[in-house]
Amino acid sequence: MTTRTTTRATALAATGLLLAACGSSGSGSGQAGAPSFEGRGPITYVAGKDTTGTVQPMLDRWNKAHPKEKVTFIQLPTDADAQRQQMIQNAETKSDAYTVLSLDVVWTSEFAAHQWIDKLPEKRFPMSKMLKPVVETSRYRGGLYAVPSSSDGGMLYYRTDLLKKAGVAQPPTTWGEMTGACAKVKRLPEAKGMSCYAGQFQKYEGLTVNFAEAVHSAGGRVTDANGRPDVDTPEAKKGLDFLVDSFEDRTIPKEAITYQEEDGRQAFQSGKLLFLRNWPYMYSLAEKSGVKGKFGVAPLPGLNGPGSSSLGGHNMAVSSSARNKATALDFIEFMTSEENTATFLRDASLAPPYAALYDDKALIEQYPYLPVLKESVLRAVPRPRVVPYGDVTSAVQQETYAALTGEKSSAQALRDLQKALRKAVAR
Numbered sequence: 001m002t003t004r005t006t007t008r009a010t011a012l013a014a015t016g017l018l019l020a021a022c023g024s025s026g027s028g029s030g031q032a033g034a035p036s037f038e039g040r041g042p043i044t045y046v047a048g049k050d051t052t053g054t055v056q057p058m059l060d061r062w063n064k065a066h067p068k069e070k071v072t073f074i075q076l077p078t079d080a081d082a083q084r085q086q087m088i089q090n091a092e093t094k095s096d097a098y099t100v101l102s103l104d105v106v107w108t109s110e111f112a113a114h115q116w117i118d119k120l121p122e123k124r125f126p127m128s129k130m131l132k133p134v135v136e137t138s139r140y141r142g143g144l145y146a147v148p149s150s151s152d153g154g155m156l157y158y159r160t161d162l163l164k165k166a167g168v169a170q171p172p173t174t175w176g177e178m179t180g181a182c183a184k185v186k187r188l189p190e191a192k193g194m195s196c197y198a199g200q201f202q203k204y205e206g207l208t209v210n211f212a213e214a215v216h217s218a219g220g221r222v223t224d225a226n227g228r229p230d231v232d233t234p235e236a237k238k239g240l241d242f243l244v245d246s247f248e249d250r251t252i253p254k255e256a257i258t259y260q261e262e263d264g265r266q267a268f269q270s271g272k273l274l275f276l277r278n279w280p281y282m283y284s285l286a287e288k289s290g291v292k293g294k295f296g297v298a299p300l301p302g303l304n305g306p307g308s309s310s311l312g313g314h315n316m317a318v319s320s321s322a323r324n325k326a327t328a329l330d331f332i333e334f335m336t337s338e339e340n341t342a343t344f345l346r347d348a349s350l351a352p353p354y355a356a357l358y359d360d361k362a363l364i365e366q367y368p369y370l371p372v373l374k375e376s377v378l379r380a381v382p383r384p385r386v387v388p389y390g391d392v393t394s395a396v397q398q399e400t401y402a403a404l405t406g407e408k409s410s411a412q413a414l415r416d417l418q419k420a421l422r423k424a425v426a427r
């Protein structure tokens with residue numbers, strides 16, 4: 001190792017930028033002493049807008065059983081970045097308005113390092129029954145700072161009826177097969193005006209997810225095993241080029257540059273898209289829409305074979321400036337129990353953190369793709385687990401967006417991204 005790399009590695013370690021999974025012990029949690037979880041009474045639960053309509057009914061059950069410890073649901077915007085901003089604002093003013101936070105899996109390190117959330121008593125929660133990569137997202141330097149409530153893996157939604165009609169027997173496993181299938185379907189009169197593919201390409205967290213998936217699905221990576229940026233590579237370029245070229249040749253419709261998850265779902269449900277990358281939550285909503293019975297889900301395609309998903313999901317944490325933390329812990333236990341995450345799976349197709357639910361016969365009957373989803377979650381690539389995650393994701397969003405809109409070549413965007421990521425992790 002040169003002196004320069006040694007110095008940089010030390011700097012990375014000092015700022016907590018190396019992957020949390022590097023095996024450090026729980027001692028350096030950044031939290032002075034163990035927090036005490038005292039106080040009972042009303043609390044709030046803060047999460048992104050519930051597009052599934054299943055959260056309030058679950059809170060009603062809790063409230064009925066705990067009339068003196070009622071929980072009020074505070075819904076933030078659907079956009080992950082806007083949620084993060086509002087939660088940080090609450091934390092920085094040390095407000096007690098937010099009690100239990102539904103944190104995106106990528107925010108754990110940042111919130112734990114700033115002591116915006118409390119380290120949790122691990123023994124209270126059945127972590128060994130949960131999928132390992134999912135549990136890892138709730139740890140920071142070995143300590144448990146949140147409890148997984150749902151996981152997430154990207155999947156390819158596709159129109160079974162149209163593929164069948166066009167004589168395509170199987171969903172595609174590569175990007176080439178996908179565009180090939182589109183060309184065949186587009187010859188059908190009922191496919192008039194349809195577009196081939198979309199994902200989430202607006203400048204927000206969803207773009208980081210889709211960029212990382214494209215890069216990983218082409219054999220590249222965003223950071224190396226030690227968390228150091230490694231994105232200026234031919235493999236990463238192939239991934240980004242798939243997105244850039246698809247916008248250019250209209251495989252992806254122009255308007256998808258404004259899509260978040262819900263926009264793509266609406267487009268798919270109204271018959272505008274043949275293929276869509278989205279999370280599991282969409283399944284049960286699409287089943288209640290005009291495409292009911294006409295769609296299936298498959299693993300994401302990649303350059304030379306199946307692609308890989310970004311690991312998504314949400315974990316529940318206790319805001320360190322909150323009151324009634326004893327109630328907060330009980331509430332987290334309730335919301336993340338195997339029984340209640342099974343209810344969220346049954347009613348809203350949310351990916352559960354518990355391993356056993358993916359092998360449950362009745363659930364597989366309802367959601368035949370559960371084994372595929374389990375594999376997708378187990379093989380999913382985590383986004384960088386770094387304290388300055390906000391800087392990292394905004395650099396990814398900025399450079400990817402510039403490439404997708406033709407403002408920069410993909411090569412230039414990746415060069416600039418590598419520089420920006422280096423700077424972000426060196427701070």
Ligand code: GLC
Pocket residue numbers: 080104105106151152200205206209261279311312313314
């Ligand atoms: C989903 C995922 C989350 C991801 C977000 C991006 O909510 O669970 O991890 O960051 O989508 O839009």
